[in-house]
Amino acid sequence: xxxxxxxxxxxxxxxxxxxxxxxxxxxxxxxxxxxxxxxxxxxxxxxxxxxxxxxxxxxxxxxxxxxxxxxxxxxxxxxxxxxxxxxxxxx
Amino acid sequence: xxxxxxxxxxxxxxxxxxxxxxxxxxxxxxxxxxxxxxxxxxxxxxxxxxxxxxxxxxxxxxxxxxxxxxxxxxxxxxxxxxxxxxxxxxxxxxxxxxxxxxxxxxxxxxxxxxxxxxxxxxxxxxxxxxxxxxxxxxxxxxxxxxxxxxxxxxxxxxxxxxxxxxxxxxxxxxxxxxxxxxxxxxxxxxxxxxxxxxxxxxxxxxxxxxxxxxxxxxxxxxxxxxxxxxxxxxxxxxxxxxxxxxxxxxxxxxxxxxxxxxxxxxxxxxxxxxxxxxxxxxxxxxxxxxxxxxxxxxxxxxxxxxxxxxxxxxxxxxxxxxxxxxxxxxxxxxxxxxxxxxxxxxxxxxxxxxxxxxxxxxxxxxxxxxxxxxxxxxxxxxxxxxxxxxxxxxxxxxxxxxxxxxxxxxxxxxxxxxxxxxxxxxxxxxxxxxxxxxxxxxxxxxxxxxxxxxxxxxxxxxxxxxxxxxxxxxxxxxxxxxxxxxxxxxxxxxxxxxxxxxxxxxxxxxxxxxxxxxxxxxxxxxxxxxxxxxxxxxxxxxxxxxxxxxxxxxxxxxxxxxxxxxxxxxxxxxxxxxxx
Numbered sequence: 056x057x058x059x060x061x062x063x064x065x066x067x068x069x070x071x072x073x074x075x076x077x078x079x080x081x082x083x084x085x086x087x088x089x090x091x092x093x094x095x096x097x098x099x100x101x102x103x104x105x106x107x108x109x110x111x112x113x114x115x116x117x118x119x120x121x122x123x124x125x126x127x128x129x130x131x132x133x134x135x136x137x138x139x140x141x142x143x144x145x146x
Numbered sequence: 147x148x149x150x151x152x153x154x155x156x157x158x159x160x161x162x163x164x165x166x167x168x169x170x171x172x173x174x175x176x177x178x179x180x181x182x183x184x185x186x187x188x189x190x191x192x193x194x195x196x197x198x199x200x201x202x203x204x205x206x207x208x209x210x211x212x213x214x215x216x217x218x219x220x221x222x223x224x225x226x227x228x229x230x231x232x233x234x235x236x237x238x239x240x241x242x243x244x245x246x247x248x249x250x251x252x253x254x255x256x257x258x259x260x261x262x263x264x265x266x267x268x269x270x271x272x273x274x275x276x277x278x279x280x281x282x283x284x285x286x287x288x289x290x291x292x293x294x295x296x297x298x299x300x301x302x303x304x305x306x307x308x309x310x311x312x313x314x315x316x317x318x319x320x321x322x323x324x325x326x327x328x329x330x331x332x333x334x335x336x337x338x339x340x341x342x343x344x345x346x347x348x349x350x351x352x353x354x355x356x357x358x359x360x361x362x363x364x365x366x367x368x369x370x371x372x373x374x375x376x377x378x379x380x381x382x383x384x385x386x387x388x389x390x391x392x393x394x395x396x397x398x399x400x401x402x403x404x405x406x407x408x409x410x411x412x413x414x415x416x417x418x419x420x421x422x423x424x425x426x427x428x429x430x431x432x433x434x435x436x437x438x439x440x441x442x443x444x445x446x447x448x449x450x451x452x453x454x455x456x457x458x459x460x461x462x463x464x465x466x467x468x469x470x471x472x473x474x475x476x477x478x479x480x481x482x483x484x485x486x487x488x489x490x491x492x493x494x495x496x497x498x499x500x501x502x503x504x505x506x507x508x509x510x511x512x513x514x515x516x517x518x519x520x521x522x523x524x525x526x527x528x529x530x531x532x533x534x535x536x537x538x539x540x541x542x543x544x545x546x547x548x549x550x551x552x553x554x555x556x557x558x559x560x561x562x563x564x565x566x567x568x569x570x571x572x573x574x575x576x577x578x579x580x581x582x583x584x585x586x587x588x589x590x591x592x593x594x595x596x597x598x599x600x601x602x603x604x605x606x607x608x609x610x611x612x613x614x615x616x617x618x619x620x621x622x623x624x625x626x627x628x629x630x631x632x633x634x635x636x637x638x639x640x641x642x643x644x645x646x647x648x649x650x651x652x653x654x655x656x657x658x659x660x661x662x663x664x665x666x667x668x669x670x671x672x673x674x675x676x677x678x679x680x681x682x683x684x685x686x687x688x689x690x691x692x693x694x695x696x697x698x699x700x701x702x703x704x705x706x707x708x709x710x711x712x713x714x715x716x717x718x719x720x721x722x723x724x725x726x
Contacts, residue, residue: 064270065223065277072226099226100233100259108268 059136062108067137072099074132080119082129087112096129148360148377150353152328154370155339156676158348158398159391160305160326161384164366164377166357167293167308167315174253174286175358178245187241187248194248194288199228201284227281249289256282297322305366309357316341317425317447326368328375330357340444343655343674344424346431350375352619401679405436409682413689417664419682420476420672422650426464429471432675436682439475439533441672442598442650443468445521446482455517461524469532476533478598478672479525480577481518481550483539485510502612507540508550515553522557529569537575537598542582544589551593577650579603584632591643598672599636601651605629624653625709630701634666641667648672657721658713660684665697687720 059067075082075096082096088111094101096115107113113133117125168174179187202224210218227233233255240251256278263275297306297318303325310331316338319327327342327349342349348370360366360377367376367387371394376383409417420441421432429440448456448464456464469477485506498504511518525536538550551574561568575596578584584604590597601624606613608629611622623629633649640647648670653659655673660681663671673681696716703709 061270062268065274066219069222069226095232097230098232099223099230101230103223103271103274104259104262106266106268106271108271 056134057107057109057111057113058134060109062111063102063105065103068099068102070137071129071132072097072102074128075125078117078119078121078125080117080122080125082125083116083118085114085116087114147380147383150356150359150375150377151373152350152353152356152375154373155327155342155349155351156346156674157371158326158368159371159387159394160348160368161387161391162303162305162325162366164307164360164362164364165297165300165304165324166360166362167297167306167311168249168290168357169309174247174249176254177247177250177361179241179247181245184242184245188238190289190291191237191241191248191252194252194285195228195234197288198281198284199225201288202228224277224281227278228285249286252285252289253282256285297324300324305368307357307360307366311338311342313337313341313447316345319345319347326370327351328353328356328366328368330354340652340674341424341447343652343676344422344428346674346676401683404679404682405434407436407682407686409436409438409685411664411685411688411690411693413691415669415690417685418648418670419678419685420478420648420650420670421675421678422655422672423468423675426467426471428675429468429477430473432678433471433473433475435675435678437472437475437675437678439472440468440477441648441670442600443477443479444483445479446484449482449484458520458524461521462527465525465528465534466531469528469534472532474532476535478535478537478575480537480539480598481508481521481525482511483507502606508538508546509540511538512546512549512553518553519557519560522554523561526554526557526561526568526572527566529572530567534569535573535575535596537577537596539577539600540579540603541576541590542580544586544593547576547590547593577603578636579607581608581632584608584636587636587639588643591640591645594645596646596648597636597640599633599647599649599651601629601633601649601653604632604651605653608632623706623710624651624656624659625706625713627701627703627706627709630662630709633663634697634701637667646670655681657681657684658710658717661688661693661716661720662697662700662713664688664690665693665695665700684717684720 057063063071083093084096084102084105085091085093086105086107089106091105093116094105096102115126115129202221206218206221236255237251240246240254241248260275260278263272263278266272298321300323303323306324306327308329310329326347329351330353339351348368350368350370350373353375356375364378367379369376369387379387409419411417418438419436420439421435421437422442422444423429423432423440424444424447432440448461465479485501485504505513528534536554538547541547554574558568558570573595575598576583576590576594577600578587578597579600583590602613605622605624609621609626611618613619613622637647647668649663649668650672654663654671655677657680661684664685671681700709700712703712
């Protein structure tokens with residue numbers, strides 16, 4: 056479930072896509088709450104179109120050699136609210 | 147065959163192949179490419195993505211350095227989208243499999259995404275449309291590249307078709323092989339239209355979506371005389387127009403002979419015809435068309451050069467060139483009419499919400515006194531060289547005129563202290579462009595040496611119509627009874643006060659109004675050089691009592707439609723062979 060208040064807006068989307076892109080598996084994400092089609096988890100555009108606002112339940116799938124750890128890492132990222140919501144020290 | 151009606155800027159007929167100038171901020175039409183061009187289009191896409199990513203990163207770095215990391219992070223998603231493999235694949239598939247142009251593929255895919263965002267419920271996400279549009283424009287800019295450059299290297303004459311042209315692009319047309327222009331947008335009195343008119347080749351504007359209906363290489367006929375454009379004409383139409391183009395050449399030749407004849411009515415009243423110029427070299431073009439001098443020199447066009455603002459010395463040289471080109475005729479210089487345009491808007495801290503009623507024209511000059519004084523110095527230095535007059539644009543109160551005039555005397559004193567001779571008696575006048583000045587014309591007549599009526603702005607302020615807004619520009623017309631009455635009253639008051647009065651708006655160059663303007667007492671008209679022969683021809687056919695009768699009748703109507711129809715009928719009676 057999407058935990059952070061603003062949902063998957065620009066910054067969380069990029070955090071998700073960056074992590075998904077490290078994986079060698081094919082990553083798909085579906086928004087169960089909105090009954091949408093599964094999209095490519097490595098696509099910055101499609102992840103935004105998922106319209107994953109706070110409280111939406113996502114189904115993350117992966118197919119490939121590192122599928123298990125990819126799904127775990129991405130699920131953890133979503134449930135932790137991306138951590139990016141907290142202000143980061145600016146440089 | 148596709149026929150569209152627009153607004154003519156310069157009469158004439160031209161036939162040729164279309165060249166299309168596409169714009170990143172306008173709808174990119176569906177266009178296919180030949181099989182052997184697919185590779186080229188894909189390479190173009192590659193380069194566009196690369197340049198766009200580099201551009202966003204550069205922008206983000208600048209923001210990071212100047213405004214901090216949070217501001218820069220806004221663009222992370224832009225980079226993410228530009229690097230999105232899925233998005234890239236969608237665009238490339240359209241090009242490689244459906245054989246559409248790279249620009250159309252970019253636009254098509256991005257617009258589809260914009261529609262998806264539009265359907266969302268979360269307001270934060272809906273706002274992302276702006277980002278998607280931003281990314282689309284950036285990609286398109288790099289995909290389309292600098293097409294202005296292509297114009298300069300044309301080998302054959304073409305008909306240029308575009309959604310719109312910037313004044314700078316328009317100013318460069320003279321150096322190209324473009325034979326005629328067709329534009330989707332543009333009101334008849336915009337800066338672009340003014341420049342097209344001075345360029346002098348046929349043009350039709352206000353064609354809504356013509357640029358998306360034709361493809362490069364299509365045969366296009368520009369019939370500016372009848373305000374028409376025709377794409378892909380059938381054989382009979384093409385033959386008919388080939389004949390017409392030849393006849394138009396003959397008519398032009400006949401009008402050229404007008405240059406050496408005096409602009410005198412058939413009962414012997416002499417009318418002074420001047421030309422409006424944007425660039426000093428046009429002075430000699432005007433003289434060749436039979437102009438008695440320059441009635442309006444729009445000096446702000448000095449800013450349209452890529453080098454930017456002109457120095458005092460550069461201005462001095464330009465003014466001298468105009469005086470020399472006018473061949474002893476009077477030259478009326480209007481001080482900068484800046485504002486409500488790109489130059490001032492880019493430099494202002496905050497874009498004005500209503501620039502047409504904002505800091506423009508003489509107001510801008512009086513708030514930028516250093517720049518204004520530089521210009522006045524340059525004008526005064528050139529004043530001894532010929533018959534020079536000086537006028538201020540958009541005067542709306544007496545105080546404003548007095549303040550501007552004081553600034554002229556300040557500049558004069560400075561120059562004299564430096565030992566530079568100036569013509570102390572240089573006539574100082576005003577442009578009459580605001581309803582307030584028209585109402586107070588009697589008071590103004592006590593203080594000005596001459597009045598020049600600028601109908602373009604006067605009509606727009608009188609009728610509350612933005613002449614550049616295509617949605618309302620149909621309400622902009624010199625035929626409005628209120629406009630005709632104001633003109634009559636202003637001319638009458640000036641004549642009674644013994645103040646010389648001329649008219650220099652686009653209206654002066656439209657044969658439809660020539661007889662009316664003479665009828666209300668105007669004896670000086672200033673117009674684009676290309677319009678002089680036709681107007682002169684008309685003047686030579688009428689007598690003053692005849693014009694007075696027609697003017698009286700025109701003033702008796704309630705609606706602009708009646709006025710236009712009446713004046714058209716009367717003009718056609720005088721010039722049965724010419725298209726009005």
